[in-house]
Amino acid sequence: MSGVPIVVHRPSVSGGRRATVHRDGRDEFLGTAYSDHDVVMFIEEAGITDLVYILDEPQ
Numbered sequence: 001m002s003g004v005p006i007v008v009h010r011p012s013v014s015g016g017r018r019a020t021v022h023r024d025g026r027d028e029f030l031g032t033a034y035s036d037h038d039v040v041m042f043i044e045e046a047g048i049t050d051l052v053y054i055l056d057e058p059q
Contacts, residue, residue, distance in 0.1 A: 005021070005022045006019065006020070006021050006030075006043060006048070007019070007020050007021075007022070007027075008033060008039055012032070014032075015034065016032035016033060016034050017032065017033045017034075018031075018032055018033075019031055019032070019033050019038075019039055019042050021043075021046055021048070028046075030042035030043075030045070030046055
């Protein structure tokens with residue numbers, strides 16, 4: 001695992017959830033997720049590997 005923290009925030013008024021990744025000392029906005037598929041796509045586009053481990057991590 002890369003050790004990069006991913007945060008999927010609480011739902012917004014529109015129903016989507018902001019997804020951010022913290023790396024290189026800053027938070028980077030990945031996009032607004034409306035489904036689990038969106039979250040997986042954002043993570044892949046960010047170049048983060050080991051998705052099974054990341055998605056199973058309760059933190």
